[in-house]
Amino acid sequence: MASPTSRLFTTHQAPARALFRLYCFLFVAGIFSLFYYRLTHIPADHRLLWLLVSLAEFWFAVMWLFQQSFRWNPTYHVTHPERLPANLPPVDVMVCTADPDREPPALVANTLLSLMAYDYDVSKLAYYLSDDGGSELTFHAVYLASIFARHWLPFCRKYNVEPRAPQAFFFSSENSVADSGRGTFRQDYSLVKENFEEMQDRINSTVETGNVPEETRRRHKGFNEWSTKLSPGDHQPLVEVLLRGNGGDRDAEGKPMPTLVYMAREKRPAHPHNFKAGALNALNRVSAVMSNAPFILNVDCDMYSNNSQTLHHTMCFFLDYKESHRIAFVQFPQCFAGLTPNDLYCSSLTRIFDIDLHGFNSYNGPPYCGTGAIHRRESLNGRKFTPDFQPKWDEKPVGGENEDWSELEAKARTVTSCTSELGKPWGKDMGLMYGCPVEDVYTGLALHSRGWQSVYFTPERKAFLGLSPQNTNDTLIQYKRWSTGLLQVFFSHLCPLTHGIGRLKWGQIMCYAFYTLWAPWSLPILCYALLPPLAMANGISLFPKVSDPWFKVFAFLGIASHAYSLGELLWVKGTVKMWLNEIRVWMIRGVSSFFLAMVVTVLKSLGMSESGFEITSKVIDEEALKRYKQEVMEFAVASPMFVPPTTLSLLNLYCFLRSTVLVIAKGGPSVLDHMALQMILSCFIVLVSLPLYEASFLRRDKGRMPTSITVYSTVLVFALLYLLSPFI
Numbered sequence: 138m139a140s141p142t143s144r145l146f147t148t149h150q151a152p153a154r155a156l157f158r159l160y161c162f163l164f165v166a167g168i169f170s171l172f173y174y175r176l177t178h179i180p181a182d183h184r185l186l187w188l189l190v191s192l193a194e195f196w197f198a199v200m201w202l203f204q205q206s207f208r209w210n211p212t213y214h215v216t217h218p219e220r221l222p223a224n225l226p227p228v229d230v231m232v233c234t235a236d237p238d239r240e241p242p243a244l245v246a247n248t249l250l251s252l253m254a255y256d257y258d259v260s261k262l263a264y265y266l267s268d269d270g271g272s273e274l275t276f277h278a279v280y281l282a283s284i285f286a287r288h289w290l291p292f293c294r295k296y297n298v299e300p301r302a303p304q305a306f307f308f309s310s311e312n313s314v315a316d317s318g319r320g321t322f323r324q325d326y327s328l329v330k331e332n333f334e335e336m337q338d339r340i341n342s343t344v345e346t347g348n349v350p351e352e353t354r355r356r357h358k359g360f361n362e363w364s365t366k367l368s369p370g371d372h373q374p375l376v377e378v379l380l381r382g383n384g385g386d387r388d389a390e391g392k393p394m395p396t397l398v399y400m401a402r403e404k405r406p407a408h409p410h411n412f413k414a415g416a417l418n419a420l421n422r423v424s425a426v427m428s429n430a431p432f433i434l435n436v437d438c439d440m441y442s443n444n445s446q447t448l449h450h451t452m453c454f455f456l457d458y459k460e461s462h463r464i465a466f467v468q469f470p471q472c473f474a475g476l477t478p479n480d481l482y483c484s485s486l487t488r489i490f491d492i493d494l495h496g497f498n499s500y501n502g503p504p505y506c507g508t509g510a511i512h513r514r515e516s517l518n519g520r521k522f523t524p525d526f527q528p529k530w531d532e533k534p535v536g537g538e539n540e541d542w543s544e545l546e547a548k549a550r551t552v553t554s555c556t557s558e559l560g561k562p563w564g565k566d567m568g569l570m571y572g573c574p575v576e577d578v579y580t581g582l583a584l585h586s587r588g589w590q591s592v593y594f595t596p597e598r599k600a601f602l603g604l605s606p607q608n609t610n611d612t613l614i615q616y617k618r619w620s621t622g623l624l625q626v627f628f629s630h631l632c633p634l635t636h637g638i639g640r641l642k643w644g645q646i647m648c649y650a651f652y653t654l655w656a657p658w659s660l661p662i663l664c665y666a667l668l669p670p671l672a673m674a675n676g677i678s679l680f681p682k683v684s685d686p687w688f689k690v691f692a693f694l695g696i697a698s699h700a701y702s703l704g705e706l707l708w709v710k711g712t713v714k715m716w717l718n719e720i721r722v723w724m725i726r727g728v729s730s731f732f733l734a735m736v737v738t739v740l741k742s743l744g745m746s747e748s749g750f751e752i753t754s755k756v757i758d759e760e761a762l763k764r765y766k767q768e769v770m771e772f773a774v775a776s777p778m779f780v781p782p783t784t785l786s787l788l789n790l791y792c793f794l795r796s797t798v799l800v801i802a803k804g805g806p807s808v809l810d811h812m813a814l815q816m817i818l819s820c821f822i823v824l825v826s827l828p829l830y831e832a833s834f835l836r837r838d839k840g841r842m843p844t845s846i847t848v849y850s851t852v853l854v855f856a857l858l859y860l861l862s863p864f865i
């Protein structure tokens with residue numbers, strides 16, 4: 138450990154906090170004025186409308202309050218890796234994949250290779266891949282990666298290249314390499330690139346034909362497991378060592394390789410497999426048999442390592458003499474490659490990773506985000522934090538040439554069988570938590586509740602780069618999974634607002650509450666997008682007149698909150714267009730994904746629905762990719778989730794135009810005076826929804842809104858107007 142005088146990391150706070158607190162104070166005054174107005178101006182009729190709109194406003198106010206806990210005291214860390222001792226602890230690296238169709242085997246191989254090339258003592262590293270697809274195609278890709286790694290690892294070491302994901306490296310550095318001509322580098326470069334392309338071709342052609350060439354099958358006994366076809370949901374446990382660490386296998390330069398193990402845990406239809414959490418817990422046990430490192434890095438198969446120093450940065454937290462013993466995990470941000478400049482689907486998660494998590498960082502640390510996190514094995518496996526905890530680990534490296542690897546494989550197989558968890562606390566008090574499609578946040582919350590802290594760290598060179606959904610349907614499905622899961626966390630025994638009290642810090646409780654309550658936003662958003670235009674169409678005013686002094690309160694709150702969120706986004710290098718995209722996507726998600734999450738949660742509580750884990754597709758066809766690059770929204774499939782946003786955008790358009798015509802026809806300053814806020818609100822929704830109208834009526838490409846959705850939505854608009862109006 139480092140000498141007790143030098144800190145391995147330092148912490149600092151964001152500037153200009155006083156200014157922010159002044160803004161907060163003004164805004165709170167605005168909120169109180171608004172409710173004072175609502176309570177003192179209860180109308181004689183249309184009281185239900187008044188109540189619903191007031192309740193929506195109440196929700197916005199409470200959520201605004203929770204949200205300020207992120208902004209109160211953003212905290213950043215700086216690491217000092219140059220102060221690290223020479224002898225660093227072992228790390229087990231876990232990657233999971235689940236479906237060779239949605240997660241191409243070449244992608245999995247690329248991710249593994251990027252991680253295997255960490256600039257870290259290889260004898261301390263072991264790699265474990267979980268394949269929930271139980272696919273020979275994936276095994277084949279990993280096998281080929283293990284062979285290519287013999288060239289790739291020495292190449293990375295010798296020339297200290299970045300990034301170490303071969304696909305990204307050869308793709309991005311092509312030109313600069315061509316004219317940077319150190320003799321041996323150019324030679325080695327072309328050789329390794331050739332090897333890489335050959336590997337890539339072999340993986341892809343095997344995926345196309347669906348058959349691994351007989352000649353390759355003979356080279357590794359592991360292929361025998363697929364001598365009869367395996368069904369992804371019903372097969373024996375598979376554990377195959379592909380590279381033996383500690384000198385068992387050597388690279389092209391004769392240096393030892395890290396351990397590499399392929400695992401597909403046993404699956405039987407009668408046994409719930411608990412999706413990704415189950416996979417990671419199985420890897421946890423396999424790695425305990427094989428290498429048992431004290432730290433566990435887990436990465437999704439679609440996130441490659443972009444920074445070979447990540448583990449060094451991590452160890453600055455885990456080896457710091459003062460704070461390390463409190464830390465259960467270090468979370469790196471999820472960053473994404475290939476996004477468009479204005480982030481069409483708001484999938485960069487900028488607000489979460491550039492703003493919110495720094496806010497979390499000041500109260501015991503960020504939630505666990507599922508990928509790019511390094512856990513302490515002890516805390517993950519159920520140990521509660523006590524202030525006298527002293528981290529210790531033995532330095533027994535895995536295997537080597539003399540180890541009986543087949544015995545290790547056999548032992549590992551027994552801990553990946555369906556019955557291996559029976560009677561044990563896996564998924565409850567041990568490992569990742571079960572029963573929730575956001576196993577990550579749930580597990581992080583459990584760790585925080587057990588007294589542990591976490592750390593959020595953003596190195597200058599991004600640690601990981603992943604793939605994010607590139608069409609509307611995928612992003613809505615992803616948010617449906619997230620918001621359903623988060624709401625489940627809220628209603629679980631770990632609910633931040635009840636169980637959290639006394640266990641978590643107040644700021645942390647508010648941050649967790651804000652996140653876990655995504656789904657219920659759907660109701661106030663629906664209220665605000667539906668009732669004001671409907672009321673307007675019936676000549677009912679829901680807000681103060683322009684000439685009324687109370688108008689200013691609403692105007693202030695509306696403008697200030699939006700201006701603040703715009704300023705915040707620009708501060709983290711966003712753009713105005715990105716902000717508009719964010720608002721649009723937020724509204725669309727609000728009335729589709731979040732709304733569906735509410736429905737699913739109710740059905741689930743009635744025992745009528747089970748929540749699964751719909752895997753996000755990592756493949757995109759060329760035409761769709763072209764549209765994505767031009768920032769044209771992709772709809773294409775007739776998903777029922779498109780109906781509510783389309784309906785609401787059309788309804789607001791209709792009501793806005795109708796009122797505009799009225800104002801002009803009746804020359805009506807009085808209509809305008811009465812309806813101004815409702816007209817502004819609808820106008821805002823219309824402006825934000827322009828791409829929806831375009832997709833429904835103007836575009837002719839394949840990504841346009843399917844006609845059936847446009848028809849349903851239009852019918853629904855009229856149904857709402859004529860059926861609901863009498864009740865208003």
Ligand SMILES: O=c1ccn([C@@H]2O[C@H](COP(=O)(O)OP(=O)(O)O[C@H]3O[C@H](CO)[C@@H](O)[C@H](O)[C@H]3O)[C@@H](O)[C@H]2O)c(=O)[nH]1
Pocket residue numbers: 233234235236240267269411412413416436437438439506507508574575576577615618619622750751752753754
């Ligand atoms: O039964 C399953 C389902 C999924 N996965 C893996 O889980 C990972 C994440 O799945 P993905 O479809 O890419 O979901 P995302 O929405 O991109 O994942 C985000 O959200 C998840 C929680 O919903 C977190 O677990 C992830 O880390 C986080 O990146 C992938 O590597 C999958 O292979 C499994 O191993 N087994």
Ligand SMILES: [Mn+2]
Pocket residue numbers: 437439603604753
């Ligand atoms: Mn993913």
